[in-house]
Amino acid sequence: MSRREPHVFKAPEDGAKVFWKSLEDKANPAAAQKRAESEFPLGLEEAKASSIASSLVKLRKSKDDAKGVADASVGRRGFMFFAGASAALFAEGCARRPVEKILPYSKAPEHVLPGTTSYYASVIPQRGDALGVLVESHEGRPTKIEGNPAHPSSRGGTDAWTQAAIYDMYDPDRGTTPLKGVRQPQGGFGNHTPATWADFDQAFSEILRTAQTDGGARLRILSESTTSPTFLRLRDAIVAKLPKAQIHFWEAAHDGNAREGARTAFGQLLDVVPSYDQAKVILSLDSDFLGTETGSTRASHGFAKGRKLESSKDDMNRLYVVEPAFTTTGMNADHRLRLAAQDVERYLLALAKELSTSHKIDLGGVAAAVAKADATGIPEKWLKVVATELAEARARGIIVAGSRQPARVHALVHALNAALGNVGHTVQYFPAADPHQADPTASLKQLAADIEKNAVNTLVILGGNPVYDAPADLKIADRIKSVLQTVHLSSHVNETAEVCGWYVPRAHVLEAWGDHRAVDGTVSIQQPLIAPLFDGRADIEILARISGDTAPKSFALVQQTVKGSLSIPASITRTWNEALKSGVLGPAARPFGQLEARQTEIAAALAQAKPAAALSPQSLEVTFAPCPKLLDGRHANNPLLLELPDPVTKVTWDNVAFISVGTAKALNVESGRVVRLSREGLGSIDIPVWVTPGQADNSIALHLGWGRQKAGRYGDKHGFDVNPIRSSDATGFAGNVTLRVLDTNELDAMRPRLRKVGMAAGDSLLPANVRPDDPFEADTKKYKISQTQEHDTMEGRPIAIDATLDQYRKNPVFPQFPDTERKDRAENGAAIAVRETGSPDPHTPPLWGEWKEEKFFKNNHRWGMAFDLTSCTGCNACVVACQIENNVPAVGKEQIWRGREMYWLRIDRYFVGLDENDPQIVFQPVACVQCEEAPCENVCPVNATAHSPEGLNDMAYNRCIGTRYCANNCPYKVRRFNFLNYHTSGGFYDDVPETEKMRMNPNVTVRMRGVMEKCTYCVQRIQEAKIKAKREHRPMKDGDVVVACQQACASECITFGDLNDPNSKVSKARAVDRNYRLLSELGTRPRTTYLGKIRNPNPAMGA
Amino acid sequence: MQIFPRSLNKLPLLLGGVGTVVPALLVGAIWYFVTPKNFTVGYAPAQPVPYSHRLHVGQMGMDCRYCHANVEVAGKAMIPPTQVCMGCHSMVKTDSARLAPVRSSWESGKPIEWVQVHKLPDHAYFDHSAHLAAGVGCATCHGRVDQMDVVRAEQPLGMGWCLDCHRDPKPNLRPKDQITNMEWKPEMAAAGWTAPDVNPPQHCSGCHR
Helix, strand or coil, X not given: CCCCXXXXXXXXXXCCXXXXXXXXXXXXXXXXXXXXXXXXXXXXXXXXXXXXXXXXXHHHHHHHHHHCCCCCCCHHHHHHHHHHHHHHHHHHHHHCCCCCEECCCCCCCCCCCCCCEEEEEEEEEECCEEEEEEEEEECCEEEEEEECCCCCCCCCCCCHHHHHHHHHHCCCCECCCCEEEEECCCCCEEEEEECCHHHHHHHHHHHHXXXXXXXXXXXXXXXXXXXXXXXXXXXXXXXXXXXXXXXXXXXXXXXXXXXXHHHHHHCCCEEEEECHHHCCEEEEECCCCCCCCXXXXXXXXXXXXXXXXXXXXXXXXXXXXXXXXCCXXXXXXXXXXXXXHHHHHHHHHHHHHHHHHHCCCCCCHHHHHHCCCCCCCCCHXXXXXXXXXXXXXCCCEEEEECCCCCHHHHHHHHHHHHHCCCEXXXXXXXECCCCCCCCHHHHHHHHHHHHHCCXXXXXXXXXXXXXXXXXXXXXXXXXHHHCCEEEEEECECCCCHHHCCEEEEECCCCCCCEEEECCCCCXXXXXXXXXXXXXXECHHHHHHHHCCCCCCCHHHHHHHHHHHHCCCHHHHHHHHHHHHHHCCCECCCCCCCCCCCCHHHHHHHHHXXXXXXXXXXXXXXXXXXXXXXCECCCCCCCHHHHHCCCCCCCEECCCCEEECHHHHHHHCCCCCCEEEEEXXXXXXXXXXXXXXXXXXXXXXXXXXCCCCCCCCCCCCCCCCCCHHHCECCECCEEEEEEEEECCHHHHHHHHHHCCCCCECCCCCCCCHHHCCCCCECCCCCCECCXXXXXXXXXXXXXXXXXXXXXXHHHCCCCCCCCCCEECCCCECCECCCCEECCCCCCCCCCCCCCHHHHHHHCCCCCEXXXXXXXXXXXXXXXXXXXXXXXXXXXXXXXXXXXXXXXCCCEEEEEEECCCCCCCEEEEEEECCCCECCCCCHHHCCCXXXXXXXXXXXXXXXXXXXXXXXXXXXXXXXXXXXXXXXXXXXXXXXXXXXXXXXXXXCCCCCCCCCCCEEXXXXXXXXXXXXXXXXXXXXXXXXXXCCCCHHHHHCCCCCEEEEECCCCCCHHHHHHHCCCEECCCHHHCCCECEEEECEEECCCHHHCC | CCCCCHHHHHHHHHHHHHHHHHHHHHHHXXXXXXXHHHHCCCXXXXXXXXXXXXXXXXXXXXXXXXXXXXXXXXXXXXXXXXXXXXXXXXXXXXXXXXXXXXXXXXXXCCCCCEECCCCCCCCCCCCHHHHHHHCECHHHHHCCHHHCCXXXXXXXXXXXXXXXXXXXXXXXXXXXXXXXXXXXXXXXXXXXXXXXXXXXXXXXXXXXX
């Protein structure tokens, strides 16, 4: 073969045609010539290193030396050698398979069957309550938390926080070793260095030795609220040993006001447990009992029970909500009054007055106090009608007040409930778990005062994050820094750990033994599912050390408590094992049957109220609420919760300040505008506002838990910290707040505190020129917010179909036929087209005809699902449960902004009605509805999505090539595409933290980039149940398969099962008259149907 | 002006011919050599311990389930933990050099690193207990393990091979009490025994989750 001459460049002569390969070539022909002679200037550089390559180069050089060929060239022959060699090696390598190993146990643990799941009962503490759970574990790795049907707090359901607690346990940013700090000149400690537990134990004994002088007078322990019998027993032991030591309790979102109110009303500390299932009329005064209040799972269960309609003949309860901001509870209200938080008390007084005057409810001494009630600004029907309802529903009505309302409001509510005869029926009072835990704010205040007086030289902080979430006026950070010796036990090296002398890692709830008492007295044992991943210790172990135990283990401590509580201590083993098996150790306590309200004390408390200043756009109120996702900040590094859309605004990865339409107009701000909220004498915060329909005027709603700077890789610098304007005398809400829009310089000053890019795992996946580095929009300077649902209307289509109870009774099949007319939200003042409420049947015949029906569906299981929109409270537990069960990744703020959220199940929220200030909300969980005539299946070019004979729309991930035609065709838009490798930050899973690999569900494929995914009806659970039935040689029965969303739902609104079984729950749900298919006119014949939402408005309240 | 010499007239024909024949050969070669039938069958890797099934199962008559205990109750059949080996070998052949890795695994608590012979890709979820419940014998898929000194893959284990049975399972079923009987042949079935009507999944989600 002849050797071609390399392409020779001739300098262009005038008029001659020149051919050049690139502009560079044209400009510099000589250099181009040189480059052309070495054919592979780059690429085979590495080959230089190998001896083969160097000998080839030598070969080449010897031949072409005269032409001065560059050293780096391997030449054509060299290339052929390498190509041929690698092809041969490839073939050889392929003939030998990559070796995969199986590693069995050496000494196998009992009861562990590799490949099967085990369930263990445990309990998770929740701010003074406890939720019994069953935790699913694969070979020693817990992967999913479910509710425990045997536990009264749960009854099988959970909430979003509990579901996501798994991610908290596997959080890669948890502290891994004890850290010892060095005292800093400005106070506090810093420059922490890793130490061992042995170091800590030694140092801690020293600390305790000095603290134990004079009866522990200078020792203080600060803990989160707890009902743990072991904790309380150890606390009592410490107090017995060191009588002057004090133990304080603090939590950012607590029920102290309710307990103090009960103490005022009844003379003792009581916990309030409403029984919503018994109530026909519920009045919620700023109480988000379905969302962020303690006991929301129990409440959702009871509330939904009272609302279940199997036919139009059933009755429903009625919910009145008075609140400043739209909450989950407000979304479910039949009537909602938006009122500033400070006005709720006035409302209550006016209502009490109405009850005592018009309905002769005997309030005794309180009647005089309420007689002066000022009802300005409160619609009259809200007093008259509500009072009538409550009075007529004696013992079947209930009034609840929210945790942020002051104690005197709770006291009056208790008095009214007692007077209305609700006690013992719709509301139960239980003795509080701990008489010493009344009001955490007062407890923390006491601690701060003690430290200021120099009365404290040793402070042990068990859990929590007081430096971040304590009220700003207490200056807790400075106080803690001024204490001589501080120890902080916590899951993360957080803001508090940074300034403490010792940081010690805390074992997660799923990693240590413990016990917890639910608010109704049910005690359960907290059982660990895995040894502490990061070598943490439980709080009771630290407490036991203080009480003198030298090497305490949580197991022994809890056993000791249980033994001590038994009448026959020798029966400990049997009792213990039974408690672990069922998840319940002891039965609920006895509630109080009747309680006498101490009217004088209540009247005195009410008299202490100072009249609040009138609200105006210049003097606003701010309300503080625990975030429905991050709570008080404890979940700030949990990517699932960070990404979970807020139930009302659907905002992800940030918090915003809710502001009403009217107030926004008055202050001339729009959504996304960053403002400064200031409280004189306290401080200010910078936060973007968000115009939210349904927000009370002149009241700004803030969520706690955001803006942390030391949360971890996911949570740092997300959102805005609202604690600087929270004061200890007004932890729930405060007035006299001014609002001012920030200017550009101030926005620039904010940047260091804000996240530049919002990717969940890392920033490196996008090229620099498309990365939204700037958190503010370039032209408008508004803060960029990622929402999952920007549109708020159904655009005239019958999607989430709702009706009132009367309408339902008149036309039970209202969702199916276009009968009654409703106006959708008006735009620009003009009403848009009247929408039909019904979802008409399709006009086109089915594509496959009856063939599929005859051949497959009739003879196999016919899986179907029904969502009852009446029971659904919009709490988001199902969304998180699905994500965890199916290894669905969180994608980060920037990807959400591009519309690439990955939730298989989403909850759409629509505003209904013409009044933008007082809309109604209807929400609808939507996942793949498994259409029998699926538009997505027909268009897949590789048949990656096929229909199973049981009706499931299967997804074979390995076949998918990422055309995305199926997502294009889906009318429900429930298909999710992995645009990027969301489980990593760019590499090929090399940089996924080990703990994140452990938390994946092994029964579900982890999808890679380029693959489409969607709800599969938890096919792994269906298969597991089918195989189990095959093993046991029995047919499947209803209830064998429980899908993840169904299991998580506290309201039991999701039914799943076999439609070919006429007795299954889902068949019965389908048969209900208000059942309809979503977008049925398209002819998709979905297997998931919806039961229309029924509201129960009171005709006396007007429209 | 003639740019190309006449001899190039045949070039398109040549390219067309080569262009069809060579890719066809390539595809055929890959189809033949790289498919599971050639790839998988015959795979008999060396194991860390020279465990002989022929000795333990064939000669001594141990049942499959003595070691692979999970196979009837779980998806994975489970390679036995060292504990099972030591059940006998703490008393039998306690000094054998070939059993040294077993003893050291028992003492140290570290697992023996067996090389997996029958391997399905990660996106295929196979459940042993379902197959045993239907009546598929061990030897049907794993071959005559009782005659193997080194475990060898006898069947291709590819999706097409699985579907061949799933579409027509009856020839591959046997009475439930004969599942671990390696020597069973269909003619040994009791008179009147017919394979039951099992309903193996043929749809994607049957195995792919």
